[in-house]
Amino acid sequence: MAGKVDLSVCGRVCLLGEHSDWAGGYRRTHAKILPGRCIVTGTDQTLEATAWEHPNKLILTTTRDNGEVVGPWECDFRDEELLRVAKGGGFWSYAAGVAYQVKTYYPVNGLVVENHTTTLPMKKGLSSSAAYCVLIARAFSKVYDLRMPPRAEMEMAYLGEILTPSRCGRMDQCCAFGRVPTLMFFDGDLLQTEKIDPPKEPIFLVIVDLCAAKDTMEILSCLNKAYPVASNEIEEGVQKLLGEVNEKIVKEAAEVISQGDAKRLGELMTYAQEQFDKFAIPACPSQLTAPKLHATLTHPSIQPLVWGGKGVGSQGDGCAQFVARSEEAQGEV
Incomplete structure (x- = not known):
């Protein structure tokens, strides 16, 4: 002992x-x-x-x-x-x-x-x-x-x-x-x-607490309804999002992280959020409409400081994450 x-x-x-x-x-x-x-x-x-x-x-x-x-x-x-x-x-x-x-x-x-x-x-x-x-x-x-x-x-x-x-x-x-x-x-x-190989150039991430609330169990319950067999167009969209759409994004992201390409990683995060909103919000609008998350991601004062961003974890109004343009910008965000 x-x-x-x-x-x-x-x-x-x-x-x-x-x-x-x-x-x-x-x-x-x-x-x-x-x-x-x-x-x-x-x-x-x-x-x-x-x-x-x-x-x-x-x-x-x-x-x-x-x-x-x-x-x-x-x-x-x-x-x-x-x-x-x-x-x-x-x-x-x-x-x-x-x-x-x-x-x-x-x-x-x-x-x-x-x-x-x-x-x-x-x-x-x-x-x-x-x-x-x-x-x-x-x-x-x-x-x-x-x-x-x-x-x-x-x-x-x-x-x-x-x-x-x-x-x-x-x-x-x-x-x-x-x-x-x-x-x-x-x-x-x-x-x-x-x-993943360490980035050749530093990537500066920022996690932002949205000071709101979300129900992870409700999000999981809603999205799981699309599995194992989709019964309608919304559920088919969830399977597409978590399948072929996600596979393409993650494959590229692993490469750009090892290259230290912060700009492209930020762009991929923004694209991933757009796809998530398109396919997942209809399946769980009560949690994934997430007004604080989306207001933060699109806030005008943040845009000159970041390459892109998205939600965190199960998504919803919990946290947001950004790829900052520099170490100085990371501190400003």
Whole structure:
């Protein structure tokens, strides 16, 4: 046993290819659906925690991004109790789901996790829930010397989160890789990852908190109605967006990132947003019309400073991302 261990997990931002992870997952039963692909990277914002062993309980304390401390919360470290909490939903369900999965595959006892510092915003498209799931998986790994590589942490985090009412795809847990640009492929249950070569020239990104709200579960529920078989023109459009349209954009984007071509990356982001609006808004207008997002993306004062931009994560009024024209412009935005 390792005694007390310190942990840090960053958030993730999906540069391009949002929603294609779960869409590609439908290939397990419907091979005509195209594989998903996306480009992700870690953020500067993190969850920081200390963890140690407990003989028979899961005990958690968390600090929200506004400084509010929640907990301690605890439950017995028994299969039926962990599964009950996970399926019941709510904030602690994520940790309970991950704990259940780790307990299933590894010889572990209970765990105490104190998440004492959080700079990662919640419900802003930066995968705060997935980061928390990875944090719990990593805590078990470090405390019990399980030596999980990042892919194993990702798997435990994903399997834990899908025990909850959340219906995430496999993209979000890439925060386990840290701040590394990564190309991800989703083909049914097969997940493949490929590191993107560092840009030859720096690319300056800006993430903007829109200080609004969105309902990710509602967005996922609406878009999932298009799968596995589209029943109308709107649903056909969603499949086209997350299939052939997305594939073309992400392929080119991976190349321009390694080349350090910020201008072209910004143009691709703007084009991706246009396509997303065209095909996805009709499927979920209540969340994806996103007036604050679109007002921010098109604000006249920003245009001279950026090459382009788009929504973040599941989209909606959570965050926006821009490719700045220079380091100085990044600071001005």
